[in-house]
Amino acid sequence: MIQLAFALTTGIVLAYLFPISFSIVPFLGLGLGLLLGIWWFLRNKLRPFPFFEIFSFILFMTIGYANYQLRHPQFEKNHYSKFYSEKQFKTVQIKIKEVLKPSAFQDKYIAEVFQLNAQKTKGKILVNFQKDSLLSPFKVDEQLVLYSEIKTIRKAVNPHQFDYKNYMQSLGVYYQIEGSKNQILNIDKGSPTFKGVAEEYRSYLISKLKETPIESNERSIIEALILGQRRNIDPETYKEYAAAGAIHILAVSGLHVGIIFVILSWVLKPISFLKYGSIIKSALIVLLLWGFAFLAGLSPSVIRAVTMFSFFALASMSNRPSNSFNILFLSFLSLLLFNPNWLFHVGFQLSYLAVFFIIWVQPTLNKLYRPRFKFDKLFWDIITVTLAAQLGIAPLSIYYFHQFPGLFFISNLVILPFLTLLLGYGIMVVLLAGINLLPDFVALGYNYLIKFLNTFIHWVAKKEMFLFQDISMSFLKMIGFYILIISLIIWWRQNQRKLVFLVLGSLILILGVTFYEKSRSKEELVIFHKSRKTWMAITTKDSLKLFQKDTFSIEDEYPIKAFRVAKNKEVVFAQRIPSVFSFKEKIFIITDSLGVYPSVKGGIILLSESPKVNLERLIDSLQPELIIADGNNYTSYVNRWKKTCEIKNTPFHSTREKGAFIFN
Structure with a gap:
């Protein structure tokens, strides 16, 4: 199952990176026929050649490619x-x-x-x-x-x-x-559709929650925690959850569904002792999990999580030991067959990586300490699960979000046991509110719990020295760190000296990627698109120089921050943009609201602050190589300049239409 899932994933990635203009669906029938023929020929062989496995891999790779390809408008009939x-x-x-x-x-x-x-x-x-x-x-x-x-x-x-x-x-x-x-x-x-009915019912429950004595800030957390609705969360509160490493509890996903799965497995355990009890118990768990998905509005993240744990529930029907990896990758395979685009969703990637590392690493971590009491066993389980999950998602999380919460251990030690109570209590509050039977004291009790959670998150978030931000992580470096983590785990689990060379090879790979990226770094000039602002940057091999019209610091402003973090260079504080400067033997002339420009021919002209210039006369006089209009101009002016440049056959670059201007 792992091999087939990997083959399907490879096909989807290839379709994304290397699209082709013709359909490959006809090849699937031929491939399936060949696969059946090879199986028939080799079915009685004691030691068959690995043709069947190889061809199965190729066939599933083709299925992945075709499944992704057929969803593109080009191949959809009547799109x-x-x-x-x-x-x-x-x-x-x-x-x-x-x-x-x-x-x-x-x-x-x-x-x-x-x-x-x-x-x-x-x-x-x-x-x-x-x-x-x-x-x-x-x-x-x-x-x-x-x-x-x-x-x-x-x-x-x-x-x-x-x-x-x-x-x-x-x-x-x-x-x-x-x-x-x-x-x-x-x-x-x-x-009406099933999703529409679910959305309508969720909106009804949210309206009923507004009639309760629960305060608005706490109510927005309940809406996110139980109903998967995050639109009403205060932006500052959202930032604090992110800084505390607890943002995952605000998105109904695998964590929430996993906790509900454990609660239901414990509550319904007595049913297992009945005749056909395992089947009844598993069916009830699946039914109730999908009921929770309906409650949460059937969002894609909830559907994915419920599907994953439904496979685990159904696997328990047989009362036989089952391979957790096969179950995990069976759900992975099924979801990608249903929607291959989910492979590129951050939530999908993080969920499966976290669960994979928990299944793979957590049992070994658990053996490092043998708790004697239930209380310390609970906390030891939380520590090992948290560490295993964090190992799995850390490089990918840094790659996407460029930060790492250093206090994630403390956050999870408090939040994970607390979350079980919050979910069980919260579902009860929401359902009772929906049928107008929620007592005020029950609502206020839950309001107090959420307030305590917010206070704790606020306390953790204020420890800014433990929040590591603006971490640069390229895709190649992320892959290198995953190879290193996997190598360390294999070395640790198997405890063989020769595996130390695998770890050393991983370290050499990361160093090689670092030197490779540094060697490819080149000097470039970027004129950003920013409404009502003129911002530029020049990157050198060692530094990043920022230029602007005023004296305010812009290194943490959008879009400078993302550019600065990606480049991972020492920032030289912002300087005022000169009216004329040279870069790589090209003359750049900045014409601002004064409309004054020097008599320098053949340069690149930047129009900024909507200058009232006669562009035809400027082109005739200076014969510029290119004219650039940034976001600090009136749209009507930019449209007029574009027409003039078309008439004069002069290249024109509007950052509003074409994006930032990059010269290297």
């Missing part, structure tokens, strides 16, 4: 992208599938496009609606008719910035609609 044109308004009929976290100015949704003009279509789309006090947020399953244009989702405009386009593609969404209420032709209540 709406085949019937639309850029900058053309059409009648678009959509059905809301998922409500996303809104931004400051827009409500966001994922919807299904089921008709474009008169053409029946399919395919998911991102819908951004301008916030309007007269327009209530839409709900799952609502159907809208819009007169709008369909656009591609923009790439990240600055280097090393979070790429929202890639993230949406991992959800199977490649295009977007940006609309307002004026573009809505009709709103209708569509046919």
Whole structure:
């Protein structure tokens, strides 16, 4: 099962990295036929050649490739992208599938496009609606008719910035609609779906919680902890949970489902002594786990976690010892067959890595100490589980989030035993609130528990010296650290001297990656896209020089911080941008609001602060090699300059359209 899961994963990654323009589905039938033929030929051999295993690997790799490929719009029959044109308004009929976290100015949704003009279509789309006090947020399953244009989702405009386009593609969404209420032709209540009913029931429970004496800040934690709804959490509280290494409890996922699985296994244990008790117990656990998933709105993370533990529950039906690794990878394989895009979700990667390392490492860690009492056994189990999980997710977590909570041990020692109480108590509070039978003293008791949790998290988060931030971690270096961790664990478990060379080889690999990345480091100039700001950076082999118009520190500002952390260089404090400077034998001229520019021909001109210049005269006079307009200009000015440059046949780069300008 592990080999087949690895083969499927390899196929998905290859499809992501090396897409092809033709379908490989016909090859699957041929491959399956050959596989059956090889099995038939080798079925009676005592020592068959490893043809069957090799071909099985190739077949599952092909399945992974095809499964990912077929979900791309190019290979989806009747995908709406085949019937639309850029900058053309059409009648678009959509059905809301998922409500996303809104931004400051827009409500966001994922919807299904089921008709474009008169053409029946399919395919998911991102819908951004301008916030309007007269327009209530839409709900799952609502159907809208819009007169709008369909656009591609923009790439990240600055280097090393979070790429929202890639993230949406991992959800199977490649295009977007940006609309307002004026573009809505009709709103209708569509046919209900299971997810829509779950979302409606969750909204009902949230409304009922608002009628209880539980305070708003504590209520937002309950909504996240039990119902998987994080939109109402105060941003400062969210940051504190992240700093304390406890952000995982605010996202209903494998941890929550695992705890509920353990609670249900303990509560339903007496059923095992009945005839067919194991089957009844396992069926009840699966049913109740999916009931919790329904309660939490059937979000993808909950579905993945419940699926994983459903396999563990079903495996216990046989009353025979089962291989936990095979069960884990069977669920992994099943989920990726259902949706291969989940492989690229951070939550999916972290969940499976954590569970894998717990199964692999925790039993060995547990043997280091033999507790004599239940109390110290509980804490020793928490320590070993936490350490095993942290070993599994640390490099990947640092790669994505560039920080490591040094006090994660203290956080988990308090939170994990406490979380069992919070989940059991919380589910009871939510269900009683839903049927209007929640006593005030029960609600206030839970409010006190959440308040204690928040106070503890606040205390841990304030120990800033133990929060290691701005850690640079490249993809290659992350792979190197995983090889080192795995090598150390194998050496420790098998206790063979020759394995020390495996560890030394891992260290050499990390050093090699470090020197390789440093040798590839080159000098470059970056003009960032930042609304109402002109920010530049010059990287050298040893340092990062920042330039700006004012004297404020910008090294921790967006998008400078992400760039600085990725480059991992010593920062020279920000300097004022000179009006003329040279970089790699190219002259750069900055023309700001004064509209003054020196008479230097053939350079690169940066237009900033919406200068009132006659661009035609400037081009005729200076004959620039390139004209750049950053985010510190009026849009109308940029559009006018673009047309002028097209007429004059002069290259033009708008950071608003093309992203940051990089010269190296």
